[in-house]
Amino acid sequence: MxxxxxxxPRQRPPRQAAARAHLRHSGWARRRDRxxxxxxxxxLAAFVLFLIVPLGYAIYSSGYTTRIIGGTTFTGxxxxxxxxTSGLFWNGVIRVVIFGAIQITIMLAIAFFFASIFxxxxxxxxxxxxxxxxxxxxxxxxxxxxxxxxxLEPQYGPMTRLANAxxxxxVNFFSPGLMLPTIILIVIWEWxxxxxxxxxxxLKSVPRDLIEAAILDGAxxxxxxxxxxxxxxxxAVVMLVFLNVIGASQLFVEPLILNNYQSGVITNYYTPTYxxxxxxxDNGQYNLxxxxxxxxxxxxxxxxxxxxxxxxxxxxxx
Amino acid sequence: MTTTLVRKQQTSPLPERQETRxxxxxxxxxxxxxxxxxxxxxxxxxxxxxLLTVLAGLFxxxxxxxxxxxxxxxxxxxxxxxxxxxxxxxxxxxxxxTFSMLFQNVDGDGTYIQWFGNTVLYAVLGGGGATxxxxxxxxxxxxxxxxxxxxxxxxxxxALMVPITAITLPLYLVYAKVHLINSIxxxxxxxLVSPVGMYLMRxxxxxxVPRELIDAARLDGAGEVRIFLRVVLPLIVPGxxxxxxxxxxxxxxxxxxxxxxxxxNHLFPLTVGMGLWSTHATTSGDNNLYPLIVMGxxxxxxxxxxxxxxxQRYWRGGLLLGSMAD
Numbered sequence: 001m002x003x004x005x006x007x008x009p010r011q012r013p014p015r016q017a018a019a020r021a022h023l024r025h026s027g028w029a030r031r032r033d034r035x036x037x038x039x040x041x042x043x044l045a046a047f048v049l050f051l052i053v054p055l056g057y058a059i060y061s062s063g064y065t066t067r068i069i070g071g072t073t074f075t076g077x078x079x080x081x082x083x084x085t086s087g088l089f090w091n092g093v094i095r096v097v098i099f100g101a102i103q104i105t106i107m108l109a110i111a112f113f114f115a116s117i118f119x120x121x122x123x124x125x126x127x128x129x130x131x132x133x134x135x136x137x138x139x140x141x142x143x144x145x146x147x148x149x150x151x152l153e154p155q156y157g158p159m160t161r162l163a164n165a166x167x168x169x170x171v172n173f174f175s176p177g178l179m180l181p182t183i184i185l186i187v188i189w190e191w192x193x194x195x196x197x198x199x200x201x202x203l204k205s206v207p208r209d210l211i212e213a214a215i216l217d218g219a220x221x222x223x224x225x226x227x228x229x230x231x232x233x234x235x236a237v238v239m240l241v242f243l244n245v246i247g248a249s250q251l252f253v254e255p256l257i258l259n260n261y262q263s264g265v266i267t268n269y270y271t272p273t274y275x276x277x278x279x280x281x282d283n284g285q286y287n288l289x290x291x292x293x294x295x296x297x298x299x300x301x302x303x304x305x306x307x308x309x310x311x312x313x314x315x316x317x318x
Numbered sequence: 319m320t321t322t323l324v325r326k327q328q329t330s331p332l333p334e335r336q337e338t339r340x341x342x343x344x345x346x347x348x349x350x351x352x353x354x355x356x357x358x359x360x361x362x363x364x365x366x367x368x369l370l371t372v373l374a375g376l377f378x379x380x381x382x383x384x385x386x387x388x389x390x391x392x393x394x395x396x397x398x399x400x401x402x403x404x405x406x407x408x409x410x411x412x413x414x415x416t417f418s419m420l421f422q423n424v425d426g427d428g429t430y431i432q433w434f435g436n437t438v439l440y441a442v443l444g445g446g447g448a449t450x451x452x453x454x455x456x457x458x459x460x461x462x463x464x465x466x467x468x469x470x471x472x473x474x475x476x477a478l479m480v481p482i483t484a485i486t487l488p489l490y491l492v493y494a495k496v497h498l499i500n501s502i503x504x505x506x507x508x509x510l511v512s513p514v515g516m517y518l519m520r521x522x523x524x525x526x527v528p529r530e531l532i533d534a535a536r537l538d539g540a541g542e543v544r545i546f547l548r549v550v551l552p553l554i555v556p557g558x559x560x561x562x563x564x565x566x567x568x569x570x571x572x573x574x575x576x577x578x579x580x581x582x583n584h585l586f587p588l589t590v591g592m593g594l595w596s597t598h599a600t601t602s603g604d605n606n607l608y609p610l611i612v613m614g615x616x617x618x619x620x621x622x623x624x625x626x627x628x629x630q631r632y633w634r635g636g637l638l639l640g641s642m643a644d
Contacts, residue, residue: 035542036462043455043516044470050489050508051477057488114377117370121354122362124371127347132378135385138622140571142589143615146596147384150391150612151404158387158404189381211355221360250481253573257593260600276483281578286491293484300479 062291072287079291088269089292093299095180096271100248103184108240111192115199116225120211130200133193141190145257148186153261174262183254191247195240202236203229238311242304249300252277272296385619392416392616396608416613424607427598428583430614433591437570438621439502440587444509445566452512452561456519457550461532471520474513482574490578504579505587509569515561522557523550563629570622588618 065075083089114133118126136144151159152173163171173182206229214228230237252273259266268282269275272292280289357367390406391399393413402408420430459471489508490499498504527550535545551558573589580586586594592614599607 034464036458037464037467038542039454039458039462039546040467040470043451043458043511046451046507046510047474047477047513050511051480051485054485054488054492055477055480057492058484061488061491110377114374117374120357120360122357122360122367122370123374124367125374129374129378132381134626135381135623138567138626139384139619140573140589140622142571142573142593143618144384146592146611146615147388149596150399151384151387156400161404189384192377193381208353208355215355215359215361218361221362221366224360246479250483252483257596260596273481273483276487277574280487286487289487290484293481293487296481297479297484300481301476304479 058290059294061287062294064287066285066287079288080295082288083292083295088267089272089275089295092269092272092275093296096249096251099180099184099187099251099271100245103187104241104244104248106184107188107192107195107244108237110188111195112199112230112237115196115203116229118196118200119203119229120221120224122221130197133196135193136190137194139190141253142257144190145186145254148182148189149258149261152182172262174258174265176265179258179262179265183251183258186254187248187251191244195244198240199233199236202233206232242307245303245307246300249273249296388612388616388619392609392613394609394612396606399608399612412609413613416609417617419610420613420617424595424610425598425602426583427594428586428591430588430591430610430617432584433586433588434617436502436585437587437589440505440509440572440576441566441569444506444569445562447506447510448512448515448565448569449558449562451510452515452519452565453554453558455516456521456561457523457527457546457554459516460520460523461527461529461550474516478513486575486578489575493579499579500582500585502585505572505576505585508575509565509572512561512565512568515565518561518564519554519557522554522560526557527553559629563625566625567622588614592618 062079063074063076064072065079066072114129117123118130123129139147151157154160154172154174157173160171160173172178210228210232211224214224219227250273251271255266255270255274256277266274268278273296276289276292276296279285279292387404391404393411394402394408395410395412398408398410420434423429459467485508489504493499493501493504531549531553532545535549540548570587571589572587573593576585576587576590577593580590583591583594592611595607595611595614599611
């Protein structure tokens with residue numbers, strides 16, 4: 001009996017399984033399960049009150065329009081048609097899609113590269129590097145954007161000066177052409193370490209025998225990483241892509257702060273979330289903003305579901 | 319069964335408790351080394367390890383550039399922040415003067431130290447509360463089957479995809495009706511919901527709390543609450559710490575919600591206050607706000623980095639993965 005406590009549930013001996021089935025069907029077990037629901041109730045209460053109810057209210061209020069003369073009237077789907085036909089809204093959506101495609105790819109590549117070489121131990125000072133890479137996760141995004149704003153500022157920023165000294169003349173990291181790459185750089189700085197630590201933990205759980213077998217076969221290092229390790233941590237990569245897509249769709253703080261350093265480049269519709277913020281707070285069009293938020297949510301759901309179906313079809317994801 | 323539990327508690331934790339911190343670190347390092355395949359077995363070309371270390375070093379430099387910049391420039395005057403070379407010190411050294419300004423109300427925008435206190439309050443109540451709810455619910459979803467439990471779990475997971483704006487804007491409208499605008503509860507209560515935290519805890523319980531242990535405790539006649547407190551909780555401490563860290567960081571970072579629901583400066587958290595300073599610094603010219611922004615940024619990130627170092631050994635990033643295979 002003593003080792004069953006540590007053994008994984010799946011390898012349960014049959015007699016115990018039968019006893020458990022008996023437990024489950026007795027009235028005692030059912031009562032216990034209902035009491036188990038008690039553990040979930042506080043969370044669900046907060047979940048409903050502060051997530052479902054506001055979301056419902058957003059959907060409800062998106063059906064109305066408030067005018068200075070005439071008050072609030074029910075206007076059906078007109079806020080939705082206005083959003084869907086708004087070139088500015090889709091301009092922001094497309095910008096965020098481009099942003100996400102580039103940023104997530106580069107970041108996950110860097111994170112996976114470092115996670116795998118730290119995991120294999122082919123780097124000196126691996127522990128120190130892991131700790132350093134994780135630091136930006138503790139820097140609030142507002143502060144990160146402020147610091148990078150100072151560093152890259154067109155007139156005085158030290159990085160701008162270094163770039164000019166290195167021979168690039170009149171570099172402006174906040175010019176219309178470079179603003180998006182600059183934001184990509186900042187976001188990569190913020191999140192690479194976090195993704196790296198998660199991938200590192202996933203790589204640690206790959207059985208050692210697999211790697212030893214690959215070494216005996218004479219596989220080179222890059223093959224061990226890409227052909228043995230990567231397939232084993234694919235679920236982790238999928239999860240990270242999913243979380244990062246959600247994060248990218250809500251890009252907001254970086255444009256808001258950088259707008260203080262360079263006016264005119266960050267348009268009001270620069271990203272969907274920024275556009276929603278401007279529409280609601282500056283223009284007071286809460287109903288229209290609510291419709292935009294709902295549509296943005298649906299776009300994220302569509303992208304996620306499409307990705308899930310795609311992977312399921314390829315048999316990679318349960 | 320009973321004997322197993324008792325024996326386990328008596329034998330294993332005691333020697334560990336006597337171990338000093340240095341010994342523990344040394345043991346962990348040795349265990350980590352033992353688990354690794356010796357580097358020479360990979361048959362690497364000479365210089366590969368050096369090359370990879372240099373690459374890691376370059377990325378470490380990239381990571382540390384803003385941190386180094388903010389430390390150096392917290393000692394400078396406004397003129398020097400812009401005119402002197404950004405990566406080295408310049409006289410006069412005004413670190414302590416700027417630091418003392420954090421305790422004053424500058425230009426009527428508000429007092430930094432008050433924002434700091436607010437942030438700590440919101441992070442402790444919101445992040446701590448979110449952790450408690452997540453741990454309870456994660457355990458409930460992982461180890462109990464009740465009517466609709468699966469459906470509810472997937473509903474919570476689907477909610478991850480809802481944009482923050484779709485929650486925050488209506489919260490503002492509802493708050494306006496129930497007088498929660500400019501109330502700290504308007505900030506704290508929504509912070510209690512952390513679907514990611516709940517998901518992480520469920521994963522951690524599935525991996526680290528065997529069903530047999532709970533069944534054994536039940537056969538011994540322990541109640542469900544007692545089982546949770548005495549049997550389950552000690553097993554999931556690392557998971558709880560990870561969720562606590564994530565929840566506190568989430569509240570500490572939160573910008574959109576406080577930006578919308580607070581109109582009185584004395585209620586702001588750090589993020590909103592710093593954002594306000596940043597806007598005023600650019601719009602109203604030279605009111606000497608830049609040194610304050612730099613110093614404020616530095617003081618904002620220090621507590622979280624300190625918290626990381628304290629909680630580092632509990633950190634379980636792998637929590638995010640487990641239930642993908644489940």
